[in-house]
Amino acid sequence: MPFLDRIQRWADDRPHDTAVVVAGRRLSWAELRDSATAAVSGAKAVTVLAESNSVDFAVRFAAAVAGERQCAVLDPTWPAQLQQEIRQRLDGSARPGDVAPDDALADGPPEATFLVGLTSGTTSVPKAFTRSRQSWRKSFDASIEFFGLRQDDVTLAPGPLAASLNLYALAECLYAGSEFQTLEMFDVGDVHAAITHDGVTRLVLVPTMLRLLSERGLTGCVDAAGVRTIICAGSKLDARTLEAARRWAPNATIFEYYGASELSFVSGAGLPAGELDAGGTGIGRAFPGVEVRILDDGGTRLPDGEAGNICVRSGMVSNGYLWGDDGEALRSFDGWFTVGDQGYLAEDGLHILGRRADMILTSGKNVYPHEVELALASVPGVAAAIAAGMPDDLRGQRVVAGVVPAHGGISANQLKAGLENILARDKRPLQYFALSELPTTDRGKVSRNMLLEWISSHDQRVRPLGH
Template sequence: MPFLDRLQHWADVRPDSTAVVLAGQRLDWAGLRDAAADLVSAAPAVTVLPADNSLAFAVEFAAAVAGERQCAVLDPSWPQQLQDAISGRIAATFPPDPSAGLGLSGRPGDGPGDGLRDALMDGPPASPFLIGLTSGTTSVPKAFTRSRESWRISFDASIEFFGLTAEDRTLAPGPLAASLNLYALAECLHAGSEFHALKQFDVGDAHAAVSHDGITRLVLVPTMLRLLSERGLAGGVDASGIRSIVCAGSKLDARTLEAARRWAPNATIFEYYGASELSFVAGAGLRPGQHPQLGGTGIGKPFPGVEIRILDGSGAEVPEGADGNICVRSGMVSDGYLWGDDGQALQSFDGWYTVGDQGYLSGGTLHLLGRRSDMIITAGTNVYPHEVELALASVPGVASAVAAGLADDLRGQRVVAAVVPAQGGITATQLRAGVEDVLARNKRPLEYFALTELPLTDRGKLSRQLLLDWITGTDPRIRRLG
């Protein structure tokens, strides 16, 4: 039961209360239930649904997962050729079967509308309902499936961990095509909590929602949090009513955290580590007035119901404090891949699952180091860029940082780092002094650069390879610091 049975519950007990506000349009619980129920009979066994931020998407998504149906949510910004390729792959994977039922189809009831309501019920717990897609590229992304039971368990864990209540009003200002925001929508439908999203991310629209819609909870990525916080402070936008901020995608840097604490002084700021294939793994909440540990790799304790082990490449457990594959065991793990599995994306060591992220455990706290493929090997020492970047991001005057391994005849690779200054300039001497007490000597960058902007892919992701290309190609967006 991901959320449809709970949607029915809230529609019965609070029919006229607002359920969702999408792109400025509102729908109450009874209206959402009835609109979704009307669509169920026409919904196929597998729906390919582009996720625009609209009321129509919320209704269509609910109908698309009713009974034993499945839904693949596409990013509408992906090229049409890519969307067509995904649709073709799904059609080939799930050929139509006229004799197959969809489960829990509408049937006559005791009163008006009972048949439609019956049609909007959830299917068996172990049945798959969501076809997840890795972030879009120029090739067809990998596809994995999630069972209804895995999301039910995830809801229980996240609602307990984040303290979500039916009185909260959640704003997720990003695209619903992103798993972070799609999950927040379903989580709120499960919890009976009012959900808000914008037509598209806009700082002014987000501030208006905070000011006028009584938003108590934000779900977003760090870049959005920084923009909302810094511009909110400059514009005098009151965020004192926000009680929790859930941030995912990357660890919060010192500048973003400071701005968020000033803008939303009463909010607990949650950070967590997870993966689409694993769901929630570990996290922590920074309470109002609590001092953060800046520059560290610590993510937090395991989520409720999650066990964590650090295993080496053969599946053997490593000693505490030693790094290796972050492996988890929980009821939230996905069912695996429909296509695109290269044997490395989601590995299992006797029931312990990993996506290849590296880290270590210390005192029960998970420390995240990054992907093994990003690791820098310099003079026989393994260095994870993520660890270097976190250390640099804690240095006063640094807005953002990126590190990589540059080819070196003597060391194999040497650690280099580039920063976007927060204000004014910054020197290599200041950066060296800033990481001296945080990074071991053999992990410290040997060269520093200043950037006018971060090296990002066309999908907005940090690219360490692009940084190296800028360095070797003397790109004007980067200059060496003496």
């Protein structure tokens, strides 16, 4: 396990059906099996994949996890020095068992580690955690049931396979016997062409991609009526993105979910065709096989409606860290695991507020930027929003917000009016700034600290909003 036995099965049952397509290059199930089998003899005990998208990536990934081998997938755009340091750490930290002497394309023991995942941390070197074959097998079963993946689906995940969202989508399709497609790199026109000509029925992507595809698809009259499933991860869908996606892909169930690399899937919700329920902090109900509780810092269970640590118990949780664990990254309360995300349970399921480290303490009140950002994103005229806590002598911190206007500009008064009935008064920003772009790190993550730096340095990309 987790998926090599399935590749063998699909290759025997449906040898000529398509398994993987990358930028127009196709591999059948038999071709994938045969190519991966031929590559097993050259696979190391620990393989490091740092490659751009290709069918060869899928072949090497399958070969790299045969027997008791392990695979670490790195972003090929990371600096060479960082990649080298990670390779050296893996050589010293990962201790796999003996590899299969017959070099067969066969799964190793369920409890054995097969994947070394890398996630961003406070240091320059990403934290490294491990996953067992059994944890991914259980994740496949849960996600296939929750998202309704079928063998006749054609899944397109247009992002980099080095990202966990897309790597998992590839492996899930190999497990389910369902065709998987991706591109060499994300391109709106190429995605539209795949949807038009390749019978794509399922999209796996992040909200920013969905907005681009939907808005440009509507402008260019690209028919997405055949898409029946859209799975979004990374952040909540804002009202503008959801409305555009609804018009562009009118027959699709749109899923958003909460999870973490170390926890796997936690909770999610699917909006059937026609529904337009965006905004808010709700993120649906627990995945199959997952239990969710809200615990305080001492491990005591909190009542519904009270915020605390989102804690999970399931067979999908990772094994822990090879390095980078500061004792807070993945905590356990008697078998209930948390990555520090804060939230609460209500009648409609789990609500997520954000990371504790991001919390703003203003005049004795706890404010989560995530909640402010979701509210701002629902205001007409806002394309994107970010909130942060600015040092304040009187309040400790004050809430400030930056918005990227959708079109024609926007005023502070319009923003204040838009928040009037959707955000509590003590959570509303005291200052608003117009941004030419969202502040992001060199790895593409939105940075609240960078917003504060822009404001303090009077950066040209930010300007105060008047009334």
